[in-house]
Amino acid sequence: MYPSIHPSIHLSTLTSISSSPVIIYVHLAVQQLQTLCFLANFPLAKMAAQEVQPSETIAKLKSESEALKTKLEEERAKLHDVELHQVAEKVDPLGQFVMKTRRTLKGHGNKVLCMDWCKDKRRIVSSSQDGKVIVWDAFTTNKEHAVTMPCTWVMACAYAPSGCAVACGGLDNKCSVYPLSLDKNENLAAKKKSVAMHTNYLSACSFTNSDMQILTSSGDGTCALWDVESGQLLQSFHGHAADVLCLDLAPSETGNTFVSGGCDKKANVWDMRSGQCIQSFETHESDINSVRYYPSGDAFASGSDDATCRLYDLRADREVAIYSKESIIFGASSVDFSLSGRLLFGGYNDYTINVWDVLKGTRVSILFGHENRVSTLRVSPDGTAFCSGSWDHTLRVRE
């Protein structure tokens, strides 16, 4: 006859899914749900196969299967909005973090706008509003090189992977590469190579895996990939409706994508080979100032003028977490992850740095020290410290 259905037994194990979000249960849940579906539909299928059925049995079975279906719908609804912090409920909370300023780099004459770490984990390049680009050994706090750009507001700077050059640009609409020479008599500006040409200010630049290619984003609404040797444009990326303010390269296996954020509140993911926009996310309420990939490359975080930071999952194609607090009303200018991706550092325009627990969505710590807005923030390549640059003319390295 019909297999006996014991809804109570099945469903009680089902309810365990929502309360204990352990991965393994997912597999079991699928099996159980599939069995349940099979059982729920079995009477109907059997009915279709057989010709004659006593009517009361049909009615009874129908009502039974309807009851099961509604119960299943309820369980489905519980899984509908899977948020990161729900899944992370079982994760141990983080303790108190003590992060002190270990180095203060003084020397810029005006607002620090951008900084980048060298792959050797101790050198930094920083650029400021007065047109100066300085290369520091942050460990000893010595300045090693200085370049004066012909323009003010140098909003973008980047260190080459080899450590032999820096790129910078700003209101001059160009991105220039300066090979770093240790000959004190040599004027670095003499060997400058003009690489990128945009029709509006340069907002961000980054070397790809080698010294030979640079990715830039500009106030003219486009991003572009350039060959350093020849200054040739290799690929351009159109799709933003307003200024593009930031970009970050994906740490993926195939190494072919990057994300950009702009004043049109959108964050776009691009394919570097074809120039196509693969994905687009629009949940911010204001300009996106900074985007940074999660270390695994499956997600990225963004900081915006709407005083929130958000985490977007690329596979699920949606936002999975928002990092905000009612007491935070100033925009986030810069974000970066710690090495494990558990912490998200956000530099804000209210002179503070908020440290978020990425999984739980809560704020772990708030760091003071800067006397003006924090404009740039990067974690060092080996994750031992992070550096923040501010409009108070200084950079601080904290652990």
Next chain:
Amino acid sequence: MERVIVSMQDPDMGMKMRNQRLLITVIPHAMTGRDIVDWLIQKYTITEEEALHIGNFLVKYGYIYPLKEPRNLCLKQDETPYRFQTPYYWTSTRWPASELDYAIYLAKKNIRKQGELIEYEKECYNALHKRINHTWDFVVMQAREQLRASKQRRKADRIVLECQEQAYWLINRPPVSRYSDVMLYMWCLPLKNKLCMFVWVCSFVKYCEQYQDHDPIMQGCLPSNPWITDDIMYWNMNSETVTMPTKLRVERWSFSFMELLNDPLGRKELLTYLEKEFSAENLCFWQACEEVRHGEASKIAAKVDEVYKQFLAPGASRWVNIDSKTMEKTLEGIKHPHRFVLDDAQMHIYFLMKKDSYPRYLKSELYKNLLAKAIVPQETKKSVFPFMRRQRHSSPSPALVTQTAEDNGKAKPSAAKANAGTASQI
């Protein structure tokens, strides 16, 4: 659960192993259901019922798989043989199982023996074919390659690997009953999507947990964080040219293939291993392709030509084994070389190494020895006078390293002198 498995495999106190007879081949390391239950009873002093219950879970979650009836995932307390699943395929480590991987597995089965796919597998195969149609060529190519690579193994090893893979996929893609086909697919699809979402979101938790010990800001680092103690020993111990790496560093290579390749020392170790296996040309080819992709635009044509001569030309000294279709496409593309012309071939070789060489390297004596010998640094004792700052030594600028390499013949005393001590103030 994994602790139980590890203790079961202990050579002294663990399970008694027997040999399985499969026609002519004898496959070692099998155990009977009865043995498993008995061992559990003895080790944990529990009742037979409880042991059977635990054993059933071990099978259901894929840590042990049955050899006679692979689809029947339960523990039978008799002479039915079972075997341990390799840690590579454990639910907790190797997860989530991607569609691409499953497609490659089904394609392999299909190619190996026509009609070997059972009903639900056939449906999955067709559904996947529709969904990831754009990479289907790649899937078939990968499947063929993996089959070819496996043919070169001993029969016993091959059977074991096939069983392991089959068991893994039975756990991760359980069969759906025939009756519920249409209704289930339509009804459960949105549910499955939500479950996928669940799985993806869980991956962040997993990643954070895995890397937590490697995160200096969260867990600190040994011997000490240079920024706090002014002692650069941590950087020295983890530099690219160190002879003996730290344990954490070597462990990190096992997290993903990308981690191994990104670390220059890891890459060197992999090369040594591959040389022993006579497949070092794969890694060299991959590296050469990277140089083409990221190198100067003016040198692309020359580099591509080099690569062709060394790796792709028939009879080349370090010929890489790429399937004919990709080879054809690449050779066509080489006639008009551009930055991405070697991409397909590179991806092919990359995935080949990832699927084949990488797991074997992790199981190899070379890796295990390195892991055993790797250093665990001592924590630097905090100095007696915490206010006395150590002298912060400067390090040679990366720019100097390349400069001295360039000026090998010429003498540039000024440059060398300028970097002797601390850099001058500007």
